[in-house]
Every structure is written in C-alpha cells, then in structure tokens.
Amino acid sequence: MQRDIAIVAQAQVMTDSLDIPRERMLFDLVKGLFDKVGITRHDIDGFVLNSNDFEVGHTIANVFEDTPCGAYMKDETHVEADGMWAAQYTTMRLLSGNYDTALVVGNSSGASTFRPYLVMDYQLNPTYDRQLGILNELSTAALQARAYMAKYGAEEDDFNEIAARLLRNAALNPYAVRSKADATAGDVLASDYLYEPLRQLACYPFTDGACAMILASGKRAKELTDKPVWIKGMGNSVDTYYVGERDLATSKSARMAGERAYKLAGISNPAKQIDVAEVSAKFAYQEPIISEALGLFKEGSAGKVASKGLADLGGSMPVCPSGGGLGAYVFTANGLVRVAECVRQLKGEAGEAQVSGAKTALAHSQDGFCAQHNGVMVLSTEEG
Amino acid sequence: MTRPVAVIGTGQTKYVSRRDDKNVPEIVREAGLRALADAGLKPSDVDAVVIGSAPEIFEGVNYPEDWIAPALGMCPGPVMRVHTGGTVGAATGIAGFYHVASGAYDTVLAVAYQKLSDGVPQYGLSACYDPLWDRDFACGAPALVGLQSRQYLDRHAPAVTEEHGAMVAVKNRRNALLNPYAQIRREITVADVMSSPPVAEPLKLLDCCPTSDGAAAMVIASEQTARKKCPRPAWFSGVGTCSESPYVPHVDMAYPESCVRAAQQAYQMAWIYEPARELDVAEVYEAFSFQELIWCEALGLCRPGEGGKLIESGRSDLDGALPVNTSGGVLSSNPIGASAMIRQVEAAMQVMGRAGEHQVDGVHRALAHSWGGAIQFSTVTIFSDEI
Numbered sequence: 069m070q071r072d073i074a075i076v077a078q079a080q081v082m083t084d085s086l087d088i089p090r091e092r093m094l095f096d097l098v099k100g101l102f103d104k105v106g107i108t109r110h111d112i113d114g115f116v117l118n119s120n121d122f123e124v125g126h127t128i129a130n131v132f133e134d135t136p137c138g139a140y141m142k143d144e145t146h147v148e149a150d151g152m153w154a155a156q157y158t159t160m161r162l163l164s165g166n167y168d169t170a171l172v173v174g175n176s177s178g179a180s181t182f183r184p185y186l187v188m189d190y191q192l193n194p195t196y197d198r199q200l201g202i203l204n205e206l207s208t209a210a211l212q213a214r215a216y217m218a219k220y221g222a223e224e225d226d227f228n229e230i231a232a233r234l235l236r237n238a239a240l241n242p243y244a245v246r247s248k249a250d251a252t253a254g255d256v257l258a259s260d261y262l263y264e265p266l267r268q269l270a271c272y273p274f275t276d277g278a279c280a281m282i283l284a285s286g287k288r289a290k291e292l293t294d295k296p297v298w299i300k301g302m303g304n305s306v307d308t309y310y311v312g313e314r315d316l317a318t319s320k321s322a323r324m325a326g327e328r329a330y331k332l333a334g335i336s337n338p339a340k341q342i343d344v345a346e347v348s349a350k351f352a353y354q355e356p357i358i359s360e361a362l363g364l365f366k367e368g369s370a371g372k373v374a375s376k377g378l379a380d381l382g383g384s385m386p387v388c389p390s391g392g393g394l395g396a397y398v399f400t401a402n403g404l405v406r407v408a409e410c411v412r413q414l415k416g417e418a419g420e421a422q423v424s425g426a427k428t429a430l431a432h433s434q435d436g437f438c439a440q441h442n443g444v445m446v447l448s449t450e451e452g
Numbered sequence: 453m454t455r456p457v458a459v460i461g462t463g464q465t466k467y468v469s470r471r472d473d474k475n476v477p478e479i480v481r482e483a484g485l486r487a488l489a490d491a492g493l494k495p496s497d498v499d500a501v502v503i504g505s506a507p508e509i510f511e512g513v514n515y516p517e518d519w520i521a522p523a524l525g526m527c528p529g530p531v532m533r534v535h536t537g538g539t540v541g542a543a544t545g546i547a548g549f550y551h552v553a554s555g556a557y558d559t560v561l562a563v564a565y566q567k568l569s570d571g572v573p574q575y576g577l578s579a580c581y582d583p584l585w586d587r588d589f590a591c592g593a594p595a596l597v598g599l600q601s602r603q604y605l606d607r608h609a610p611a612v613t614e615e616h617g618a619m620v621a622v623k624n625r626r627n628a629l630l631n632p633y634a635q636i637r638r639e640i641t642v643a644d645v646m647s648s649p650p651v652a653e654p655l656k657l658l659d660c661c662p663t664s665d666g667a668a669a670m671v672i673a674s675e676q677t678a679r680k681k682c683p684r685p686a687w688f689s690g691v692g693t694c695s696e697s698p699y700v701p702h703v704d705m706a707y708p709e710s711c712v713r714a715a716q717q718a719y720q721m722a723w724i725y726e727p728a729r730e731l732d733v734a735e736v737y738e739a740f741s742f743q744e745l746i747w748c749e750a751l752g753l754c755r756p757g758e759g760g761k762l763i764e765s766g767r768s769d770l771d772g773a774l775p776v777n778t779s780g781g782v783l784s785s786n787p788i789g790a791s792a793m794i795r796q797v798e799a800a801m802q803v804m805g806r807a808g809e810h811q812v813d814g815v816h817r818a819l820a821h822s823w824g825g826a827i828q829f830s831t832v833t834i835f836s837d838e839i
Contacts, residue, residue, distance in 0.1 A: 070455075070555035115695075121535070122514040127507045127579040128537035131825045134695045141713060144695040144829075145543050148508075148533040149515055157532060157547060160554035164454040166721075190514040194570075195475070302556075305528040306521045321528040328530075436518040441531065 069332060072286035072451060073162045074296035077105050078408035082277035082396045084179045084245040090124065094175060094278055095136035101171075101280050102138070105292055109138030112282075113167040117146045118154035118174035122187050123399045125177075137173050137280075150174075150348075151279060151404025152433035152443045156302050158283050168288045174401030175278035179245075184274050184399070191437060193309070206263040206271075208311050208437045213265050213353040215316035220368030222356075224265045228253035229374035231270035231352035231394055237381065238391025240421040243405075245396045246273040256352075270352035272397035279404045281411070286451065295415045297447050300428075301335070303328025304443035311438050322361035322432070322442035330363075333446040335428075338363040342446075343426040344413050345387045346406035348433045350397060355379075358432060358439065359387055381421065389413065389421040403433020403443060410447050453721065454553035456839045458678040458685035459545075459800040461491025461671035467635040467785035470569040471665040476511055477523035480565045480667045483790075484524050487561065487669035490806075492681050495525030498671075499557040503533045504544030504564035506789035506824075509579065511570040524561065537580070538737065538824025539693075540564060541668065541793025542831040548672040549688045558674045565667035566787035573663055573788065580826065582698070591652070593739065594660060598652030600705035600827060601742035604759075605654060607706050612760040614654050617741040618645035619763045621658050621783055624738070627770055628780025630809040635664050635785040645741075659741040666787035668794045675839070686800035689817070690722030690834035698826045710830040711750035711823065718832040719752075724817070727752045731834075732815040733775050733802045735795040737822040739782045744768075747821055748776060751832070770810065778802065778810045792822030796833050803835045 079101040081093055088096075102108055117137060119129040126132065130146040133139075147154040151174030158172045178184050188205035192198040216222055232255065238247035248255060251269075259268040282292070289296040305328070307314055307321035314320070326338070335341045345364055349355040356370035364385050365373050373379050379387040390409040398405060410429035412418045427450065433443040463486025465471075465479055474482065480503075488495060501524055503517045513519060517533035536543040541564035548562035574592030581590040605612055622642055628634035640658060648657040678685040692714035697703055703710075715727070724730050734753060738744035745759025753774060754762040762768055768776035777783075779798040782791050799818035801807040820833045 120514065121507055121509055125579075126583075127509055127576050128535070128825055130536065130695075131580055131698045131828065132582065134828070135697055139695050141694060141696050141709065143693045143717065145534065145547070145693060146536045147547075148535045149517065153532045157550065160550045160556055163554035163556065164550050166454055166550075166553070187514065190512060191518065193519065194511075194513055304530045304532070306518060306531040307528050308522050309519050324528050325530075435515055440518050441515075 069163055071163050071165065073159050073299045074284060074286060074289035075411050076282040076284050076289050076292045076296060077101060078281045078411045080243045080279045080405060080408055082243045082245050082275050082398060084273065084275060086177060086180050086276035090175065090177055091132055091136040094133055094173065097278050098137050098173060098280050101282065105282055112169055112171045113143065114161055114170045115139040115142055115144040116154045116158045116170065116172045117144065118151045118400055119176060120148060120400045122190055123176045123178060123181060149400065149435040150433045150443065151401045152407060152445065153304065155404055155407055156304060156443065159299055159302060162283055162285055169284045171280065171282055173278060173280040174404040176399040176401055177276045178399045179274040179276040206266060209351050210263040210266050212316040212438045216353060216357055219317035222370045225253055226370045226374050227270055227352045228256035228267065230355055231256045233380060234352065234388055234391050234394040235269065237389050237421060238395025240419065241390045241395055243396060244391045245275050247391060247395055266351055272350045272393045275396045275398045277396065277398040277401060279401045279408050281408060297411045297414045298451055299445060300448045301329035301333030301446040302444065306441040316438055319357055319361040319439060319442060322358050325442045325444045326362040329444040329446050335446060339385060341428055342430045343428050344389060344423040345385065345430040346390060346409045347387055347392060348403050348406050349393050352394065354439060355387060362432065386423050389418060389423055406431040406433060407445055414447055414449050455555065456675040456687060457549050457552045458673060458687045459670050460673050460678050460682035460685050461487045462797045462801055463487030463490055463669040464633045464797060465666045466633050467664040467666040467787060469635065469662060469664060471567065476516065476565065476567050477520045479567060479665065480520050480563050481523045483667035483669040484561055484563050487671050491671040493671060498526050498559055498561045500530040500551055500560050501526060502544050502547045502551060502560060502562045503531065504540040504789055504793065505535060506537055506540050506566055507576050509576045510573055511567050536824055536829055538788060539792050539822040539829045539831045541790050542796055542820060542822040542833060545670055545793055545796045545833060546691050546831065548670065549691060552672055552674050559677055560672045561669060562672055563667060563669040564790040564793040566789035567665045568663040568787065569665050594652040594655055596826065597740045597743065598655050601654050601740065604706040604742055604746050608757040611757050612745065615642055616745060616760040616763050617659050618642040620738065620741040620744045621645045623769060624777050624781040624783045627778055627810060628784035631780045634780040635662055655740055661739045661782045661786040664785050664787040666790055668790040668797050670797060670800065684804050684837060686803035686835040687839050689836035690718035692717030692832040694830050696828045698828050703827055705827050706746060707750055707756060708827055708830065710828060711747060714830040714832045715751045718834050722834040728754060728774065731774060731817050731819050733778060733812050734819040735777055735779060735798045737782055737792060737795055738777065739786060741783060744776060751821060775812050778812060795820040795822055799835050803837050
C-alpha cells in the first residue's frame with residue numbers, strides 16, 4: 069500500500085433494547101471516543117458513515133446521523149451495507165493522501181426494528197423469489213447449513229458446539245447482549261428450531277448499537293496513540309445473487325476477499341501467520357464455511373475443530389474471542405465491530421478474552437443472503 | 453494532491469419516465485457496458501465496481517448492489533455501495549476516484565441509477581424527514597425547495613424575479629433538445645412556465661424536474677491506463693464534499709454554506725482562484741429552476757444576488773462565456789440516484805470533447821455540482837484536461 073494507515077481507537081455500544089434515540093446513542097459514542105483520544109471533531113478531516121435505510125426506517129439514513137457524529141459542516145460521505153466497506157473506503161481516502169485523520173461510524177437498530185426478518189426479505193428479487201415466499205433470511209441459511217452438512221458429513225452437534233463456544237466467549241465481552249458463561253452444546257440443542265437445522269441459540273440476536281473508529285495516517289496515528297493498529301491488507305468480493313447459483317458449502321467470494329488482503333499483507337500461510345480471527349457469522353454454521361474459505365482451517369473440518377478446541381480461546385487459531393455474531397449482531401455495523409474487536413485484541417485491551425501475544429489479526433465481514441458479499445481486513449501491531 | 457486519476461469513458465441510458473423493458477440490474481448494465489465501450493475496455497478489465505443509489509426504498513430492494521453487481525459481468529469481484537441521497541451519483545464518482553487514488557485499484561467502474569417508476573418517489577422522500585418533528589408536514593421535495601426558492605426570491609427582490617426561474621427552465625429545456633439522452637425535449641417559453649399550474653409556491657410545473665428511469669456510468673482509471681486508453685482524459689483535479697444540518701431553520705437555504713464549503717475544498721485542490729473566470733462550463737443540480745441561480749451564487753460563478761442578472765445576460769447560455777447545464781440539466785431528466793453522476797458525466801464529456809451537439813468549444817475545466825438530503829449535502833467535482 070502506498071502509505072501506512074493505522075487505527076487509533078475504537079468504541080462500541082450495544083443493547084437489546086435501546087431506550088434513547090439513535091442520534092443520542094451516536095452522539096454519546098462519538099463524543100466519548102473523541103474525549104478518550106483527546107481530540108475534537110475539528111481534528112477529523114473526513115467522516116464516513118454507515119447505516120441502512122431499511123434497517124433504521126429512515127430514507128437517507130445519514131440525514132440525522134451527521135450532526136450527532138460531529139460531521140456538521142464537514143466532509144462527510146455514507147457507505148451502505150456492511151460497516152467494513154466504510155472502513156475500507158476510509159482507508160482508501162487516507163491512502164490517497166488527501167486526508168490524515170478520519171472517523172468511521174456504523175450503526176443500526178435491529179432490536180428496535182419492527183420484524184427485522186421481514187426487512188431482510190427486501191433483499192430478494194422482487195419479481196420472483198420474493199413473490200414465491202419460500203426464500204427468506206432463515207430458510208436460505210438453513211439450506212446453506214444443510215449444504216455444508218451434506219458435503220462434508222458434518223453434524224448438527226458440530227454447529228451446536230460452535231454456538232456454545234461463542235456464547236461462552238460472549239460472557240467475557242462487556243458489549244455482548246447475549247451470553248452464557250457455562251454454555252454447552254446441550255443448551256443449544258435444547259433451544260427451539262427457528263428453521264431446521266438452525267437452533268435459536270445458534271442464530272444471531274437482534275441488537276441495537278453502533279461502532280466508531282478513528283483512522284489516521286502513520287505519523288498522525290503515532291501522535292494520537294501509543295498503540296496504533298496497522299492496516300496491512302484489505303479485500304472484498306461479491307458472489308452471484310441467486311443462492312441457487314452458488315456452491316453454498318464453500319464461499320468463493322470470501323476466499324477471493326481473503327486472497328486479496330493476504331497478498332497486500334504478505335501472508336502466505338494464514339493458519340500460521342494470523343494469531344486471532346474475528347469472523348462475521350450470523351449463524352454458528354457460517355463460521356466454519358468462512359474460516360475454511362479464508363484458509364484458517366482445512367475444508368470440511370468443523371467437527372475436528374470443535375472436538376479439539378482449535379478455535380477456542382486457548383486453541384491454535386482462536387476465532388471470535390468476542391463471541392462474534394452470536395453475542396451481538398448489529399446489522400450493517402457488524403463487520404466494523406469485528407475490526408474493532410481485532411483492535412481490542414491487538415492493543416491488549418480484550419481483558420479475559422485476550423489472546424496472549426496477538427500480533428496479527430483478521431477481521432471478516434459479510435452481507436447478503438448466505439454471505440453473498442465478503443470482506444477481509446488484516447491488522448497488525450507492527451508498522452510497515 | 454493525490455496520484456493522477458481520470459475519467460476515460462462514460463455511458464448513459466436514454467432517460468424516460470418508465471422503462472418497462474428492463475429491470476434495475478439490466479438498466480445499470482446498459483449504462484455500465486456503454487461506459488466500458490466508450491473507454492475501449494471489457495468487463496474483465498475492471499478491478500472494482502462502485503455503485504450508487506439514492507434511497508433504495510424507491511425500488512423497494514434492499515442491498516441492491518448484491519442484485520446489480522453480478523449483472524455487470526464481474527462476479528466475484530470487489531463492490532461497494534455509496535448512498536448519500538441526492539448527491540449519491542457524485543459521491544459514487546468521488547468514491548471511484550478514491551479507489552484509484554489510493555493505489556488499491558487501477559480501473560474502476562462507477563455506476564449510479566434509479567428506476568423511479570418502480571415506486572412512489574415523494575412518499576420515499578417524505579420519510580427522509582424527522583419522524584417526530586417534520587414528517588407530519590413533509591410533502592416530498594417540491595415543498596422544501598418551494599421554501600428555498602421563496603427565501604431566495606424574498607432576499608434579493610426585486611433583482612431576482614419568478615421570471616428569472618422561468619428563464620432557467622427555458623434555457624435548460626432548449627439545451628436538452630441537443631442531448632439525445634434527455635427525457636424532456638420540448639421547446640418552451642417564459643410565458644409557458646409562468647402559466648403552468650402551481651406545484652409549491654413559487655414553483656410551477658415547468659419549474660420542476662420530471663421523474664425518470666435511467667443509469668449513468670463512468671470508467672475511472674490511473675494515469676497509466678488513462679494515457680493508454682484515452683486521447684483526452686478528464687482528470688479529477690478537485691473534489692469537495694460538505695454536510696450540514698437536516699433542520700430547515702439551521703440552513704441558509706438561499707445561500708447554503710455546505711455548497712460554499714464544498715466548492716472551496718474543490719477549488720483549493722484544483723488551484724482555482726476565480727471560478728467565474730477559470731471554469732469553462734458548469735453542471736449544477738437544478739432539480740427546480742431557481743436552484744440553478746442559487747447554486748451559481750454559492751459556487752462563486754456570480755456574486756450573491758446576481759443570479760437574475762446571470763441568466764438574463766445570456767452568460768450561462770450554451771454559447772455564453774460560462775455555459776451552465778449544457779446537458780439540459782436535472783430539469784430535463786431526473787433518475788435521482790444517477791442525477792448527480794450525470795452532472796459529472798456531462799462535465800467529463802465536455803473536457804473529453806465527446807459531448808456531441810451540446811459540446812462547448814475549448815473546454816479545459818468543467819465543474820459538476822450536486823445537492824442532497826434536506827438541502828444539507830453538497831458535492832463539487834472539477835475535471836480538467838491537464839494534470
């Protein structure tokens with residue numbers, strides 16, 4: 069990359085029932101972040117906001133987000149779908165040399181939204197899939213889970229084990245809205261089916277929340293923090309729209325996004341060179357599909373990874389020490405939250421969930437049915 | 453300044469009130485492939501796609517980029533969508549610029565679209581207002597711009613009159629006669645405008661833009677590719693963006709500060725000191741006739757209060773010293789999400805010398821402007837024939 073760019077600091081807020089206006093939530097979050105870093109909104113050259121009209125119930129969602137985020141009379145733009153796209157765009161703006169300090173903020177109000185699953189249906193093709201009424205967020209996910217099970221002989225219990233680990237990890241994350249310190253696969257099995265084979269505890273909880281992050285050029289970042297987290301690589305890729313056109317058991321677009329990011333970051337053996345990964349999974353079964361596509365584990369190894377605890381906090385490749393999407397899933401902001409969680413790990417601020425000696429981290433994001441669109445960012449404690 | 457980045461090809465669809473033959477991805481594909489053909493490239497030459505749409509509620513499809521991107525023939529590949537309301541087309545072009553300026557990508561396809569016939573635009577726009585304070589009174593865009601136009605007229609009376617707005621409508625519809633992509637191509641007179649039915653005082657029907665289906669696209673490339681593929685690229689020489697408050701009482705709508713600041717940012721980057729003298733052509737986002745005068749003042753193309761004089765003098769005519777809206781402007785075609793990119797497309801075409809019958813001679817520097825949200829977002833892009 070043509071210039072060194074770092075993340076200075078992050079802030080998050082999450083709840084399952086927001087009792088203040090969304091604008092107030094954003095103001096408190098962003099003001100808190102500025103105070104923590106010791107700057108004001110006037111130190112920010114460029115603002116990149118991220119939200120979704122459908123999910124917040126507001127045409128041109130950023131109309132009322134600019135002012136609480138400090139962007140009044142400032143250079144501000146707005147990126148849709150996942151927050152990681154906003155983080156990647158912010159990085160590009162900094163790389164261009166036109167900006168030195170930038171703020172990125174993603175937010176959504178999934179828990180306050182009237183029937184969030186209904187909102188998800190509006191992603192479907194309006195003339196065919198939506199009219200048929202067969203495909204929706206859960207039914208497509210169930211098909212994908214089945215596709216993985218059929219292709220690799222995985223069991224429902226493998227997914228329940230993953231869900232249990234994520235719920236245990238979430239108990240260590242102060243931002244999580246759902247957790248269970250002693251969760252077992254049995255607990256997940258005991259929860260209802262939302263859609264066979266998706267157990268409720270293996271699906272994401274609706275979450276209101278936001279995530280903000282300050283990014284800066286290398287020199288500026290070092291002025292603002294003792295522990296800048298360097299952006300080493302990034303990539304994103306979208307797969308075909310219709311779920312029937314894809315091999316749902318694997319993710320070609322996640323693989324391509326990863327390859328691009330690894331190339332920039334100089335990573336040839338991700339399983340060895342990455343110390344911790346934050347994968348954006350809405351459902352437990354998605355974690356193996358994506359982490360395998362990213363080269364963190366062998367294809368079809370969900371059962372082995374679970375039984376040997378490879379993805380556990382003390383495992384060889386800890387995945388989602390934050391609890392990931394099962395602890396809290398803020399629509400649109402979720403990919404940004406994964407980046408923020410990597411920042412907490414690399415700054416050594418992850419508390420009980422800290423992966424000791426973490427130097428290189430991977431954050432992943434997705435949007436679309438069955439993770440049609442995937443993004444990857446590789447972060448490191450080391451400059452250059 | 454960043455590494456040099458240029459527009460090397462543009463594409464548009466014919467703007468019409470209703471496209472029944474194609475759906476959203478097909479319309480976007482039509483514009484995208486035309487831009488690639490104009491640049492002499494294939495879909496496989498593109499490294500990334502940036503998509504812009506104004507409120508996706510207009511078509512009722514969320515995450516439309518996931519629907520559209522595969523239709524552009526580069527799947528799997530990198531895609532991002534920008535959404536900033538009315539300015540989105542320009543914000544998409546600017547995002548394309550930063551994709552290349554960052555060094556992360558070499559050739560980017562930026563596309564923006566809207567298919568307004570798939571929904572009810574003014575319902576969608578009314579949901580833009582604050583649900584508690586404003587939405588009960590909200591009445592789409594004309595009501596807001598009616599207030600803006602009244603504020604402008606009152607401030608500068610009698611130097612600016614309703615007839616001045618009508619003259620803008622006449623000029624831009626006349627320019628549209630030369631633009632094969634324009635939707636409204638009909639010669640009108642000041643008397644026609646003045647006698648057309650009222651929409652939101654002082655706006656009359658012919659002071660207002662139509663609603664359109666359509667898409668626009670630009671191929672944006674690094675210096676190396678631009679030099680190889682385009683004899684006369686339109687170089688990005690300045691970009692500016694500014695956002696202000698969504699609440700009407702906070703905004704000086706007759707001279708919006710967000711527009712002034714976005715212009716300052718772009719002029720500073722492009723080393724422009726006297727825009728009225730140094731620019732050769734300007735495309736401003738006049739969804740309603742009076743807005744052309746308001747933007748020209750805020751952009752420094754004439755002094756505050758002299759908008760009436762500007763249109764009266766013929767200086768902004770196609771054969772004037774500083775032609776404004778040579779394409780026929782938003783008054784002639786308005787696929788909302790694409791409208792701001794159409795301004796960039798026209799400005800780039802003027803610099804590239806590819807504007808056909810509405811080409812202005814000897815264009816070295818062209819400006820594209822847009823506004824969005826509750827008259828709170830502004831963007832300015834300057835294209836130049838040299839780096």
